[in-house]
Amino acid sequence: MNTSRAKVTSREFIDLINETIPLSRFFDFSFIELDRGKVSLRMDASDIQLRAGGTLNGPSIMTLADTALYAAVLSQIGMEAMALTSNLNFHFLRRPKPNPLIAEATLIKVGKRSVTGIVHILSEGNPEPICFASGAYSLPDDLA
Amino acid sequence: MNTSRAKVTSREFIDLINETIPLSRFFDFSFIELDRGKVSLRMDASDIQLRAGGTLNGPSIMTLADTALYAAVLSQIGMEAMALTSNLNFHFLRRPKPNPLIAEATLIKVGKRSVTGIVHILSEGNPEPICFASGAYSLPDDLA
């Protein structure tokens, strides 16, 4: 992967998802790192991400993973592209405490027609991942 | 799979997820079918499930899939159980129009320690699935 400067800024990405994905407004995302092909995205847990038993619900964790991977994809190919998720796979490993979550995404392939990445999701203050995800995003033809 | 009567009613399940998963309140779910091991769950698309380009966003589709599979699991093992998602896999197949979605979930294994199911997600009025998911849920030890 090219690890030079990301082709999207934190501000541009957060604005993009807030405008285009209304659900994002209920998630408090902030970037810890946004390099080309490598992203660390934090999600502060509000009541809406909770689940009975004081843990975080699966859909919120999946939303975080998809958002971090999508940011990694745009960091590599730029904002203009309309990358679409083609597949995602999740292993839920441990029940997280209601702490902020941190998603560490890395691209493992940047092709002409698709980009693939992996993401470890950690609960703040704990080095062992609570979830692991991998996914591929297809790129529009005019990038091919 | 035992296809006799479901061990949870629509009302009980909807109440359960509204109480325990706050995010669910933003989703308008209703059951078309709720048999033991076989569920058809409808999600009316509100603004929050939309995405730029008039399509539905991935996290909303994943939330629907997980909810339908979870209902299928509880239909088989009952409400008392605290089944936890252990893995989920998604193939996003077509960009849905902003129509209601229907998730058709079927269990393919009911074990002592885990339950596995698959789900086809359709856009109302179109027979071709827009997403396909499969996943496994682990059961608490006391059921084992």
Added chain:
Amino acid sequence: MNTSRAKVTSREFIDLINETIPLSRFFDFSFIELDRGKVSLRMDASDIQLRAGGTLNGPSIMTLADTALYAAVLSQIGMEAMALTSNLNFHFLRRPKPNPLIAEATLIKVGKRSVTGIVHILSEGNPEPICFASGAYSLPDDLA
């Protein structure tokens, strides 16, 4: 899916994999059904597919699943194409007895750049699947 006549015959497909995938020679495959987008492929279990405890080993089951899905893909797009597997996901559900296995594959999307399918794998004489797989195959650009 178009359910008209398959674009490949059993003979052509078996010859193709025997020629191009040497590992196939150790597998005794025969088609029960080969329609366009819908395939039922049988694998007779020889010693080589066994595993301690009298069950079948995972790699043999994965080889069967991939072969059945690949046949379904070629049944739809024809022999000339060089479809490549882009992802595969497996749920191993039950330990099979050392009986013949039957893989029932169905396509769920036929796109210009990719084809996606699912496959239930059964142990002969038992209606409950021992494995479930799903996967996507990318098509060469000149088909796009």
Added chain:
Amino acid sequence: MNTSRAKVTSREFIDLINETIPLSRFFDFSFIELDRGKVSLRMDASDIQLRAGGTLNGPSIMTLADTALYAAVLSQIGMEAMALTSNLNFHFLRRPKPNPLIAEATLIKVGKRSVTGIVHILSEGNPEPICFASGAYSLPDDLA
């Protein structure tokens, strides 16, 4: 993960799979590293792993991934255990040249009932992975 000494040696593991999984005899595996929870396994490509076009076939790559993950699992829990694969997910990233492959497996969760790991597969001499896989193995009850 505990990174102390592996609970299985290279010799024990290779003997185990040769005895219990006949298919393994057609694969030339050797360990580069075998620590607790962390494994690097090399597969020399013979004719049987080839595929038309001078590349390696998918089932051989899947066999390597499963074997490396299984070794990582046994390195953590020991030889006595009968760990069973419960799910595996593969992203095929690049067409490998007919070179030896190296599978680098790491465990990301060691639970009482299941162990989960990831594996990057590289073609010798190239730093970019040709395949990425993740999978979970269930442990027998008496370990729980």
